[in-house]
Amino acid sequence: MPTKTTATASRLAPFGETIFAEISALAVRHEAVNLGQGFPNFDGPEFLKEAVAAAMAAGENQYAPMPGIPPLRAAIADWVEASSGRRVDPDREVTVTSGCTEAIPATLLGLIEPGDEVVVFEPYYDSYRACLSMAGAVPRFVTLRAPDFAFDESELRRAFSDRTRAIIVNTPHNPTGKVFRRDELELIAELCLAHDAITITDEVYERLVFDGEHLSMATLDGMADRTVTLSSLGKTFSMTGWKIGWAVAPPPLTTGVRSAHQFLTYATATPLQHGAVAALRAPRSYFDEFVADYRERRDVLVRGLEEIGFGVRPPAGTYFVLADHTRFGFDTDVTFCRHLIEHVGVAAIPPSAFYHDPADGAHLVRFAFCKDVATLEEALSRMQSKLRS
Numbered sequence: 001m002p003t004k005t006t007a008t009a010s011r012l013a014p015f016g017e018t019i020f021a022e023i024s025a026l027a028v029r030h031e032a033v034n035l036g037q038g039f040p041n042f043d044g045p046e047f048l049k050e051a052v053a054a055a056m057a058a059g060e061n062q063y064a065p066m067p068g069i070p071p072l073r074a075a076i077a078d079w080v081e082a083s084s085g086r087r088v089d090p091d092r093e094v095t096v097t098s099g100c101t102e103a104i105p106a107t108l109l110g111l112i113e114p115g116d117e118v119v120v121f122e123p124y125y126d127s128y129r130a131c132l133s134m135a136g137a138v139p140r141f142v143t144l145r146a147p148d149f150a151f152d153e154s155e156l157r158r159a160f161s162d163r164t165r166a167i168i169v170n171t172p173h174n175p176t177g178k179v180f181r182r183d184e185l186e187l188i189a190e191l192c193l194a195h196d197a198i199t200i201t202d203e204v205y206e207r208l209v210f211d212g213e214h215l216s217m218a219t220l221d222g223m224a225d226r227t228v229t230l231s232s233l234g235k236t237f238s239m240t241g242w243k244i245g246w247a248v249a250p251p252p253l254t255t256g257v258r259s260a261h262q263f264l265t266y267a268t269a270t271p272l273q274h275g276a277v278a279a280l281r282a283p284r285s286y287f288d289e290f291v292a293d294y295r296e297r298r299d300v301l302v303r304g305l306e307e308i309g310f311g312v313r314p315p316a317g318t319y320f321v322l323a324d325h326t327r328f329g330f331d332t333d334v335t336f337c338r339h340l341i342e343h344v345g346v347a348a349i350p351p352s353a354f355y356h357d358p359a360d361g362a363h364l365v366r367f368a369f370c371k372d373v374a375t376l377e378e379a380l381s382r383m384q385s386k387l388r389s
């Protein structure tokens with residue numbers, strides 16, 4: 001029986017340890033090839049490290065301004081304009097956060113009242129649900145269903161009501177690799193306008209698109225005034241440990257985001273913000289090479305998984321593949337992933353952690369392909385020789 005000195009707050013107790021920490025620790029213990037947590041096993045470009053080192057040497061080591069250093073907010077505004085054609089005000093509409101993972105609670109705590117309903121697509125990035133709980137919000141789930149991870153229009157319509165304060169959209173989508181289509185985003189926009197709700201959109205994989213096109217929710221008619229756009233540096237520049245993210249929103253929504261951000265972290269690491277300026281101003285050639293390299297990694301992993309017997313469709317975006325492991329005869333994703341780590345030597349994420357009903361994810365497994373090709377091939381060869389269908 002937990003006591004006052006041992007009990008985790010009941011709001012958070014149901015979430016236990018995040019699956020990313022659990023699988024990362026097991027991967028180390030079993031010396032598994034780690035295709036679990038989504039971090040690259042290669043470094044981002046040298047010019048970013050040089051920019052951070054120069055900032056440190058120049059004495060940029062004290063607190064940054066609470067909303068972020070002005071040159072980074074200016075670079076983020078230019079980045080948004082270059083990718084979506086939308087001009088935002090760096091002073092009143094851009095806030096730098098400690099990764100998108102901080103921008104999520106800053107947005108929810110700053111804008112959602114306890115008891116408000118928030119529509120969430122599942123599978124979801126696990127921190128959405130835990131942060132909704134911290135904010136006292138009531139989640140309404142809409143399931144993206146295999147094989148193409150479409151949602152049912154009437155299910156989405158039913159999830160909205162006058163109690164709906166927001167919907168969380170993540171495109172390109174972790175873990176399915178789905179890139180939301182224009183008609184899907186238009187339906188979401190229509191429902192937000194009809195119910196006076198806002199969209200919180202997590203676009204951290206915005207540059208990792210292989211098929212189709214990334215569309216930013218805030219560019220849809222009527223949505224600029226009711227959208228908080230979250231993104232970050234980590235995926236696009238292979239520096240997930242830098243934890244530089246941002247929230248872009250119209251001034252009234254930015255006021256809410258900042259009101260929470262200032263008391264969560266106050267400000268984000270100063271020298272790394274200077275590195276982020278260099279990143280966002282990288283030449284076009286960097287991005288072309290970045291996507292081409294990831295396309296190759298995606299194709300290597302998808303082809304290899306198919307040959308081994310997984311049910312798999314190439315993801316349109318992100319650096320994840322959500323595959324079906326039914327052929328191998330395991331009851332659940334958790335038993336499959338345990339076997340994979342302990343007996344095959346490959347770590348992957350059991351996706352039931354991303355569903356409110358774990359049964360919906362029981363036949364699936366998530367592999368990350370933000371790894372060099374040799375590492376992907378080693379993982380595939382271990383599975384080829386040790387998994388039996």
Ligand code: GLN
Pocket residue numbers: 020021036037038039101174
């Ligand atoms: N976004 C990363 C993933 O999905 C994990 C981030 C984290 O560990 N919280 O793998």
